[in-house]
Amino acid sequence: MFSALLDQQKGGRFSITAAEPAAAATRRYIGDTNVLETTYRGPAGTLRVTDFMPVLAGPGWEDTLQAQRELVRIVECTEGEFEAEVVFAPRPDFARIDARIRNRGALGWACAFSNHQLVLHTDARLALNDDADTLCGRMRLTAGDRRYFSLTYVQHDIATIPPLGEAADRRLESTLRWWEEWTRHCTYEGPYRDSVVRSLLALKLMTFQLSGAVVAAPTASLPEDIGGIRNWDYRYCWLRDAALTFSAFADLGYAAEGDAFIGWLLHATRMTLPELQVLYDVYGGVRVPEEELDHLEGYRGSRPVRIGNEACSQLQLDTYGALILAVHNYALRGGTLEAADARMLRRMGDYVCRHWRNADKGIWELRGEARHNTHSKLMCWVALDCLLSLAEEGRLRVPRQRFEAQRKALAEAIETQGFDEEKGTYTGAFDMDYVEAGLLLLSIYGFVDTLNPRMTETCYRIDRELGANGLIYRHEQGKDGLPPGEGAFVICSFWMVEHLAVMGEEAQAVERFEHLLGLANDVGLLAEEADPEDGSALGNFPQAYSHVGLIRAAVTIEEMRKRRREREAPLDER
């Protein structure tokens, strides 16, 4: 609908900005909420724009018809006088559909296409252009003046148009209250609470309320290399992210979100059993064909613009381990496993036993030749290990001897073929000599102890060969067969922080962690990648996995600090 980021001219926008070019803008989220406040300060006054998606829960809202989707924007001049400019230019389906805007009198402006409809209800005076596809307006406000904009979207259904004025203020109050209440449950206590809570809030915004699915990022085709071709669509759910995403929610006290996510995982993957796709859409759909949008110029000229994702058809064996580990952790926290779930998990275990010797595309979805990626073998080992653990707990029945034999074979393969005796480190793929950042998960997922010399040496080698200015690249440049130029991977950098903290290098871990926090934008959000030279954000934004990494690293640092304090405390205080 609004894709001006991908094409300033053709992409749609809904902007409320200062008409005066000299005005400076600052942004913040109001407290621990997802209500955004932008303040423009100009020579003659100050303007505040408050953006939020209403959450109307609790007493007083039961009998109120709520919009299917609503974005409210409240514009207020707080000081002096200020001229603001409004542009509302919806361009549906990445500007591939011509949609006309129609005046609906006191009900606002409607833009309908197919069975979708946008309604912009406002008390500001706007004018429709000759093509009837853009609304524009300028408004001069003096201190105390307010204008309201309620943008609703509906598909398949009759639109609901919420009122403005005091009614919109009440929606804001309800939304602020809901978020504050939600964040109050966060169990993390430590010096990085603000960043951890902001990460949780970002993850919550990336959760599809109706299914519990968490998307990798809400954007498509923001480049990993400015001007380059690494432009992918991340508006889907990757199974690979499952285990860490679940633990990010569950570890901080958000069992309901974690459980909903597991519920979606078990539901969505049933469609493709016993095979798993790499990614699914938020409804559990499996068809996400990739296409290039040649009519869009791309973010800062980065073409092609792609939507859909071809990675969905790749074989990535690591998805089995990620999903089974997430379900394992959920079950051990008291989650219910239905008989059908148990059967499904066992079938996945059988599949892993039959296929782990195959080559695959691996965690980084390399589009070239398939390899025997060590990380994929690790995740196959994790899958069988978790199933055996669940069987020991009496949560499901598995062919124990077969699974144990295959787990042992996997471990031997990793320790021999996935280990370079000469360099004393694990390797990215069997019988190869390179390292990649996914190897850091060997200890995070419990295959080997972080303090094991094999692992510490691997960690140092990754830092030496893939590190740059405190950040970690996921693999060496060009390994994916595409032109070099992508940024360092934010979550890999957080994995390194975790390792440093566990290895007892607390000061360095903290220094790197704080450096990574500095890569966040003005409101604390992180992209998928960052340029190690200038710290600029690269790739889709904000990235759920980066925030999952932040949460894990903050929790690990705090745990290690606690253990150190306990060790250092006099015996009688322990």
Next chain:
Amino acid sequence: MIIEQITTQWEHIALWGLVATVAMTAVLQGSQSMGLTRLSLPFLLGTAFTGVRSRASVAGFLAYMLGGWLFAGLYYAIMFNLGILAWWMGAVIGGVHALFLLVAVLPVLPYAHPRIANEYEGPGQMRRLEPPGFMGLNYGHRTPLTTLAGHLLYGAILGTTYGLVQAG
């Protein structure tokens, strides 16, 4: 005479009224699901009683089924009075019914329905639903066609079955 006839035929009217209502509902709700229109008559009916979506959908559906039965009696009365119990006569009545709904009932609904807003006063605390507009066009330009199709089918089923009952 008509009332007496309806009373003697009530079992057939109830049975085939139910079948015709189910068929019409399938067409109308199917059109909504397929993206041909955003109109949902059961939802509009239900929101006259409650603002809770789930309850409105259930209440509206029940009211809609009840309405389907009542109209089955009315269709029977008209056809019996005209002395033509045939599928095409049922379809004609269905078409007139749809037209009346589209050009007379839907446009005035905002002034009778407690939760539908109108274009003069805008939405309020309670009146928040988008009004249907002339022929329900606010809910999509195919709305008149899907509404007509549903009612033609409804009438044709009743005309066919009433004719068979009379013949048998």
